[in-house]
Amino acid sequence: MRLSDRITGGFLVVLGSVTAYAGSLLPPVPGQQVGPNVFPLVCGSLIAICGLLIALGIGRTFEDEAEADFSAHVGVIESDLPQTRLYKLRVLIPPALLLFYVLAVDGLGFVPTAAVIAFVIAVTLGANLKLAIPVALLSPVGVHLIFYKLLRVPLPDGLLPMPW
Amino acid sequence: MAVYLEAFRMVMAPDVIIAILLSSIYGLVVGSLPGLSATMATALLVPVTFYLSPIAAIATIISASAMAIFSGDIPGALLRIPGTPASAAYTDEAYAMTRKGQAELALGAGLWFSALGGIAGTLSLIVLAPPLAEIALSFSTFEYFWLALLGLMCATLVARSSPVKAIASMLLGLLITCVGMENPGGIARFTFGFTDLLGGIEVIPALVGVFAVSEVMRAMISTDPPKMPKRKYDSIMAGQWMLTRKDWRQMTRGNFVGIIIGVLPGAGADMAAWVSYAMSKRFSKEPEKFGTGHPEGLVEAGASNNASLASGWVPALLFGVPGDTITAIAIGVLYMKGLNPGPTLFTEKASSMYALYIVFIIANIIMIPLGIIMIRIAATVLRAPRSAILPVIVLCCAVGSFATGNSLFAVLTVAAFGIIGYVMEANGYPVAAMVLGIVMGTMVEQSFVTSLIKSDGSILPFFERPVSSVLAALTIGALAWPILFWAWRKFQATPASAKA
Known part of the structure; x- marks a missing residue:
């Protein structure tokens, strides 16, 4: 299930935007400016930003390094079974x-x-x-x-x- | 003095002793099976802890996790497959020693320095916790907010993956805690009309799904690991004393690094082992011998990963901020057993705290005899095929999560999080960061919203109190670090390529 960064990043953008919007619709604590609405709003917006960065491929270099490092230390067991869809x-x-x-x-x-x-x-x-x-x-x-x-x-x- | 005696009495209760013994054996077996990690062993234990006394429950978690981290070294040394991720850093080294005919020395070093490391970590817990508790007593919601955030940021920093993906995973975890009624307004949030979601998404089924079901899913498309050859061993502990005398510097350094990494929220045993192994090579007088079966790195990293395990409990007990994924699970158990983490734990439940220290020390001492037995029978235990073990694991996932609330909805949660964990892992999103988000989400939101209400919606007071401003600076530093690191390397790379 290896998907491209564009797909996972795009999914996060959608998820983040939807939750941020849905969160902002929630009513605040009576008599206060803030309440259950703030946290989903903040998290959702940040997720959307992260999704955008991922879709643009930022931070990819770190991942390649970590992977190279890991497979250098641990012999990856290659499966000889048919890996069809x-x-x-x-x-x-x-x-x-x-x-x-x-x-x-x-x-x-x-x-x-x-x-x-x-x-x-x-x-x-x-x-x-x-x-x-x-x-x-x-x-x-x-x-x-x-x-x-x-x-x-x-x-x-x-x-x-x-x-x- | 009375408190100490009370603590001893608590630990010496028959149910606690039995719990320690059985969970030790369980930890040794699960840890030594490749693909089954120490975190998974702990997550599957949680439903069982419901039915135990508080001390017995904590004791099972402590002993199972300590044993599993050690026994992950066994298949590493014999098969070149780490039993748990915490052994991955020095698997090559241990295997090279086995090929040179020093299997006893490699396995013995893993065991001996694991036990010593665990005891060093416990001492750090005993020494560090009370003064930190003193400081923590003066914390307000602002400090707790920054502390929780700092913990989450550390978790994303040490994830061996893209920092952006790690932050996204952590935020996903926070978002998951938004579901349900447990929010500042007490209204049903993101429940989509399901009554089962009103109570929020349960942490334990989510953990079991992410750590156990997704592991079984991965096993579905990978081949069986090779069988362990049967072999005879000479004395396993012979030579360890000599090694301790020769490499005591490395051992001490490993202990210290492990303790520091353990205390850092979010970074756990696997990180400790990687850092210590790299450090050992860096400072060694004979770095060229590393990778050819040289015990130095093994000593340092083995001492380090078990030390981090105990010191990971420091932030967990004091602030409810997990030091690693295992303590993230432990925090859930602490709450369930009425030992709510926080600085007052040391005044109100002092005897339980001392009991916990004693359990740590006992677990690390009995690790030596049990570990020797485990090494000797490892070839037989590891002969058990995956196709006989994983069905039992799946049944335990189903029944264990059902037991958390006697609701079948929990079983659906396990299945869903199995898929989420599998997809995330396959695409380079670290699940550990998400788990910490799930565990800490409620605390982050509560301290955030309460602080905002206190400050009338202004964010300035978040930076005004002295301790909170320091914590804020650290958090922002943790966020900026990958960017600076990246920019610095870009800057270094450009002149070099310009010259060429």
């Missing part, structure tokens, strides 16, 4: 699974939902079934035992209540 979408799997957790946990219950998540992550990271299935079966139960039993977090039982 589709392949890179894999990074969205963890947040997607968290979204799945939010949607499914109340209906399915913690242990089945967690088992699905653990299984998918293990398989995407290249585990074979001999490893992925035990991970999917054991890790939800372990996490449930620690958080539900010891730390008393009210995890939903759903379809599969645990004996403790």
Whole structure:
């Protein structure tokens, strides 16, 4: 997800301007000139300025130096896997699974939902079934035992209540 | 005296001792796994600390972070992959020593000087905190405003990235704290009608997302690190005493630099290690040996990164201004446990403060035996494949953030911040700066708006009080520094190119 500085800078300009404007519309504390409006106004304007500078490429030299310095010290592991656009979408799997957790946990219950998540992550990271299935079966139960039993977090039982 | 005894009694409670031991083991394991940083280890611990007594909660954070910073050296020395960013500065050196057959010396030096550095950092905390608390008692909102701003500026200065991007990240963090009702007017701000946003964006889920989920996301498109070869070790601590006697100057310098960088708000262990390693090379009598497996830099940087860890607590405890990302998390825990940071902590909760010192010292002492065991079993522990560890991490992210308020909205926050953290990191925006913005936003806004109300909208009083004018000058200096540095280099480069 490497975007050009023009895109990220432009995004910050828009974000900053919108929040500064929206902030300035908020009412001040009654009887005072200032209130909840000031801080978003200041932050938003400064973000917009930073965005403009980034889009113009100012400060870029520092970044190149830091990168060169870092890769000189630490051997960067080059991936030999195909780095196509589709392949890179894999990074969205963890947040997607968290979204799945939010949607499914109340209906399915913690242990089945967690088992699905653990299984998918293990398989995407290249585990074979001999490893992925035990991970999917054991890790939800372990996490449930620690958080539900010891730390008393009210995890939903759903379809599969645990004996403790 | 009674206070000291009380502090000892607090630390010797069985739950605290168990908490220290378990979190030490946890810190050692997580720190030694490449890609899992000390900050991530700490962030994932926070939900667990909800259920512990105040001292046990702080103890888990202190011991887990200290152990993780040390054990990051292990894969650095054996695989040339730093376990945590704080070890990156001297990974090459340690690996070169291993190739020369001095793995024991390299790992032992990491352990021994980490422990000594941690103790030196603790001493600095004990010495520095009370007089600073005295000064801090006279601070008003003007000083707090500048102090918070100075902390944020330092964070952007030391980020190894473009200063403009670092400042933008920090401002994004401040903007995130604008969400919710906790503002001077008590009105719903930027909530877009969602009731879940009325309370603002929770810090802990945001941290877990930025530090843990985005790390798992990166793992999705990178390959497994190479397996650690099994090997037999001779005595690990042999030779350390000799090294201490030979390189005590480097060690002391490393400790001091680490302490100073730790106290500086925003700059943490990784920065301390980079600076100390560079300094060691600069002042060494044999700089040509650096990079070929020479222990000098290892001693200095290893002593430095652990020293910075303890001294990072100085601004955190006194002003609520985090010294690094780990203390940024710790501040959240302090608030949760009723130990609100501030100079009065030393008068009202003195025994808790002493207990904290004792925990630091204990953690750094037990680091040596536990570290030796960890080094010996490292090859086995690191054999655990990523595909077995990361599923557990993701589950802990989900459950841990849910536990912060028993709301599923927190899990969505984790996912969102995972994406934000990933995109920012990939584009050179330092996430640490954003995190400090999130942690300090409320304090910055409160002191800013209160000061403005006091001064009737004028900004002149921000510069009138003596301490606040000094802090203001430092802050503006920190802002101007990259510009001056850039201009100076431009100026140097122009005549040179003109001659050519």
